[in-house]
Amino acid sequence: AQTVTQSQPEMSVQEAETVTLSCTYDTSESDYYLFWYKQPPSRQMILVIRQEAYKQQNATENRFSVNFQKAAKSFSLKISDSQLGDAAMYFCAYRYTYTGNQFYFGTGTSLTVIP
Amino acid sequence: KAGVTQTPRYLIKTRGQQVTLSCSPISGHRSVSWYQQTPGQGLQFLFEYFSETQRNKGNFPGRFSGRQFSNSRSEMNVSTLELGDSALYLCASSLATASGGPGYAAGELFFGEGSRLTVL
Numbered sequence: 001a002q003t004v005t006q007s008q009p010e011m012s013v014q015e016a017e018t019v020t021l022s023c024t025y026d027t028s029e030s031d032y033y034l035f036w037y038k039q040p041p042s043r044q045m046i047l048v049i050r051q052e053a054y055k056q057q058n059a060t061e062n063r064f065s066v067n068f069q070k071a072a073k074s075f076s077l078k079i080s081d082s083q084l085g086d087a088a089m090y091f092c093a094y095r096y097t098y099t100g101n102q103f104y105f106g107t108g109t110s111l112t113v114i115p
Numbered sequence: 116k117a118g119v120t121q122t123p124r125y126l127i128k129t130r131g132q133q134v135t136l137s138c139s140p141i142s143g144h145r146s147v148s149w150y151q152q153t154p155g156q157g158l159q160f161l162f163e164y165f166s167e168t169q170r171n172k173g174n175f176p177g178r179f180s181g182r183q184f185s186n187s188r189s190e191m192n193v194s195t196l197e198l199g200d201s202a203l204y205l206c207a208s209s210l211a212t213a214s215g216g217p218g219y220a221a222g223e224l225f226f227g228e229g230s231r232l233t234v235l
Contacts, residue, residue: 035223045205045226091158101148101209101224102171105158
């Protein structure tokens with residue numbers, strides 16, 4: 001079974017600084033997607049960024065970027081110029097291409113942004 | 116466009132009872148997935164429905180069931196509730212483009228705010 005590991009239960013960052021959240025995953029498949037989702041306190045989860053495994057180029061969405069290392073099965077999220085609104089629980093997730101919407105989530109990293 | 120709507124938002128039940136949770140997906144989304152979120156286990160996949168058919172199922176006992184209606188709305192039911200069923204139940208919809216088999220595409224998940232179930 002696929003597993004997703006987030007080894008940092010909690011992280012903190014100063015406002016305007018950069019922080020990197022780690023994620024590793026285990027799969028024997030070659031076609032899959034990786035995601036970072038954000039869950040603010042008492043609010044719904046929203047997609048931050050997505051990476052297709054067949055793409056070598058790292059995905060970027062404004063202040064959010066990933067470092068995707070397929071061979072190492074590593075998928076870290078970098079948040080630049082951190083803002084107070086970035087404070088949330090961040091989940092790394094894996095989805096095999098051919099099994100629809102069965103996502104495997106990590107246990108999450110709670111990010112605190114310090115003013 | 117309205118988001119994913121889950122009802123009820125909060126509910127309290129006692130052991131042995133059953134509960135039904137409802138999810139209305141984003142208009143046009145035909146795939147609805149359910150996840151259980153607990154502090155200890157994190158987010159775990161329950162099942163996915165597409166066009167009224169269950170096409171994926173997670174590793175949960177048969178007490179957990181679901182269905183999807185022709186308008187894509189979905190319900191999940193938990194029978195004979197146990198204390199360990201206390202959790203946040205999240206529904207997510209997706210603009211999946213095809214049903215079943217290898218090679219079909221599935222989009223990102225759009226989550227509702229969840230139904231928080233407490234079992235006493």
